Amino acid sequence: MTENLTLQMDDYLPLxxxxxxxxxxxxxxxxxxxxxxxxxxxxxxKLGVSRTPIREAIRMLEHEGLAVTIPRKGAQVxxxxxxxxxxxxxxxxxxxxxxxxxxxxxxxxxQFVELKEAMKAFEDATRTEDVRKIVETxxxxxxxxxxxxxNPKLVNIINSAREQMYRYRYEYVKNPSVYSQLIAEHKQIxxxxxxxxxxxxxxxxxxxLTNQIxxxxxxxxxxx
Amino acid sequence: MTENLTLQMDDYLPLxxxxxxxxxxxxxxxxxxxxxxxxxxxxxxKLGVSRTPIREAIRMLEHEGLAVTIPRKGAQVxxxxxxxxxxxxxxxxxxxxxxxxxxxxxxxxxQFVELKEAMKAFEDATRTEDVRKIVETxxxxxxxxxxxxxNPKLVNIINSAREQMYRYRYEYVKNPSVYSQLIAEHKQIxxxxxxxxxxxxxxxxxxxLTNQIxxxxxxxxxxx
DNA sequence: AACGATTAGATTGTATTTATTTTAATACAA
DNA sequence: TTGTATTAAAATAAATACAATCTAATCGTT
Numbered sequence: 001m002t003e004n005l006t007l008q009m010d011d012y013l014p015l016x017x018x019x020x021x022x023x024x025x026x027x028x029x030x031x032x033x034x035x036x037x038x039x040x041x042x043x044x045x046k047l048g049v050s051r052t053p054i055r056e057a058i059r060m061l062e063h064e065g066l067a068v069t070i071p072r073k074g075a076q077v078x079x080x081x082x083x084x085x086x087x088x089x090x091x092x093x094x095x096x097x098x099x100x101x102x103x104x105x106x107x108x109x110x111q112f113v114e115l116k117e118a119m120k121a122f123e124d125a126t127r128t129e130d131v132r133k134i135v136e137t138x139x140x141x142x143x144x145x146x147x148x149x150x151n152p153k154l155v156n157i158i159n160s161a162r163e164q165m166y167r168y169r170y171e172y173v174k175n176p177s178v179y180s181q182l183i184a185e186h187k188q189i190x191x192x193x194x195x196x197x198x199x200x201x202x203x204x205x206x207x208x209l210t211n212q213i214x215x216x217x218x219x220x221x222x223x224x
Numbered sequence: 225m226t227e228n229l230t231l232q233m234d235d236y237l238p239l240x241x242x243x244x245x246x247x248x249x250x251x252x253x254x255x256x257x258x259x260x261x262x263x264x265x266x267x268x269x270k271l272g273v274s275r276t277p278i279r280e281a282i283r284m285l286e287h288e289g290l291a292v293t294i295p296r297k298g299a300q301v302x303x304x305x306x307x308x309x310x311x312x313x314x315x316x317x318x319x320x321x322x323x324x325x326x327x328x329x330x331x332x333x334x335q336f337v338e339l340k341e342a343m344k345a346f347e348d349a350t351r352t353e354d355v356r357k358i359v360e361t362x363x364x365x366x367x368x369x370x371x372x373x374x375n376p377k378l379v380n381i382i383n384s385a386r387e388q389m390y391r392y393r394y395e396y397v398k399n400p401s402v403y404s405q406l407i408a409e410h411k412q413i414x415x416x417x418x419x420x421x422x423x424x425x426x427x428x429x430x431x432x433l434t435n436q437i438x439x440x441x442x443x444x445x446x447x448x
Numbered sequence: 449a450a451c452g453a454t455t456a457g458a459t460t461g462t463a464t465t466t467a468t469t470t471t472a473a474t475a476c477a478a
Numbered sequence: 479t480t481g482t483a484t485t486a487a488a489a490t491a492a493a494t495a496c497a498a499t500c501t502a503a504t505c506g507t508t
Contacts, residue, residue, distance in 0.1 A: 012295065012296075013295070014295050014460090014461065014462090015461075015462070016283070016461090016462095017295075039488095039489070039490095040489075040490070041488085041489070041490090049462080049463090050462055050463040050464075051463085051464090051490090052276070052279075052461080052462055052463070052464095053461085053462070053463095055276075055280060055490090055491090056279060056280060056283045059240070059280050059283040059284050059287075060283055060286075060287055062284075063283075063284055063287035063288065064287065071236065071237070071238050071241075071490085071491090072236075072238075072468085072469055072470065072489085072490060072491075073469095073470070073471095073489085073490080074489070074490065084377065087375045087376060087377040087378060088377050090322065090326070090375055090377075090378065091319070091322065091375070091377055091378050091381060094318050094319060094321070094322040095315070095318060095319075097318070098314065098315065098318040102314070151311045151314055151315070152311060153308065153311040153312050153314075153315055153385075153388075154311060154314065154315050157315060157381055157385075161377075161381070164377075238490095238491070238492095239491075239492070240491085240492095263458095263459070263460090264459075264460070265458085265459070265460090273492075273493085274492055274493040274494070275460090275492095275493085275494090276491080276492055276493065276494090277491080277492070277493095279460090279461095295460085295461090296459085296460060296461075296498085296499055296500065297459085297460080297499095297500075297501095298459065298460065
C-alpha cells in the first residue's frame, strides 16, 4: 500500500507573492521607512529575482495602501500624515464596532475558548519584553474576534486598515507602561463576550482603539 | 505677459492604468461576466498591448476584489455568492452610517447645493430611461455625500465595496418601478442633511441600502 | 466503452531586452 | 555666484523571449 500520499505539496508561491510578503513585512517592521524609495532594479538584485515580480508586488502594495507610485518616477513607501491616521482610525472605529457586534452574535464556544487562550498568550508575552512577540499576540487576540464575526469581506478591509497604522504602532508597544492597560482592556473584552453585551463591547473597543491614537500620533509627529 | 501657462498637460497615463480602467469598466458593466477567464495573451492582443501591463492591471483588479487569480491557472472575474453579498452589505451599511454622520457634520453649504443639484440630475435621468445615465447620476449623488465626509480613506474603502456589488446592481436599476422609491429616498436624505439630523440620516441610508439587497440577491441567484 | 498514460498545445511565470523619461551632473553665459 | 542648456546616467515602461506548468485530446489497454 503506497502510504504517505501527501503529495500535492503546495509550497509553491508565485515570486510576486513572495516579494509582496517580504516587502510588506519589511514595511510593517520599519525596515523600509515611510518615504523610502522602492527601486525596481535595486530590489530585484537584492531579492535575486527579475523586475517583473517586483513590479507586480508593488502594484499589490499600492492597493494595500503601503506604497505610492508616481508614474515614471517610481514607488515609495507610503507616508502617513496625522490627517491620514485620523481618517483611518475613524474607519477602523466603525469597522471594529461592526466586527465586535457580529462576533458577539456569532462567536462559537470554541472561539470563545480560543479568545481566552489568546488573551493568556498576550499576557505571557508582555512579561517577556519581546516587542515582536507582544505585537504578534496582540494581533492574534484581535484576529480571533475578527474571525468570529464570520465575515471575510469585513476581515479583509479591517486588515488593510490595520496594516496602515501597524507600522507606526510598533513604537507604541515598545513602552512597557501601557501593557497593564492593554491587559485590562483585553480582560474587559473577554467579559463583554461572556455577557454577550454588544453595547459594552463597542464602548471598550472604541476606548481600546483611541488609546492608541495619541501614541501613534506622537510617532508620526516625531518622524517629520 | 505670457498668459496661458497651462502646460503641464498630464494626459499621460501608464498603460497598466488604461488597461485597469478598461477592464474595470467592462466588469462593472457586465461585458466581462463573473467567472469569465481573463487570459493575458487574449486581452493583450485585444487591447493592442503587451502582457506586462495586462498582468499589472490584473494585480490591481485582484486587490479591488473584481478578479481572482489561481496560480498557474490564471485570473477570472470574481464571482459573488449570496454570502459574499451579505457580507459586503454588512460592511457598507456600517461605512455608509459613518460617512453620513461625518458628512452631516462637515458638509459645506456649497456641497449641500451640489447635493441638491445631483438629486435633480438623478430625477431628470430617471425620465430618460437611459439606464447608464441613471446609474451614473445615482452614483454621483452618493459621491457628493461621501466627498463631504472629508475622509479620503473612507471614500476609498466605500468605493471598493460599492464596486463589488455595482455590477449586479445594473439589473436592479433596469426596473423603472423602483425609480419613484429611489427619488423619495434621495429627497429624505436631502431633508436629513438640511436638518442635520444624524440619526435620521443613518436610518434612511440603511433603508436605502437594504432595499437593494433583495433585488441584487435575485440577480445573483438567477445567474447560478 | 471506460480508464489511464502520453503527448501536443495553450497558458502562466519569469527573465531579458528595448524604448522612453527623468534625474543629475556638467558646462556655459549672465 | 546664479541661472540656463546640454549631456550623461539611471530609472521606469513596455515588449519580447524563454521556461515551467497545466489542460485536453489522443491512443492504447483492459
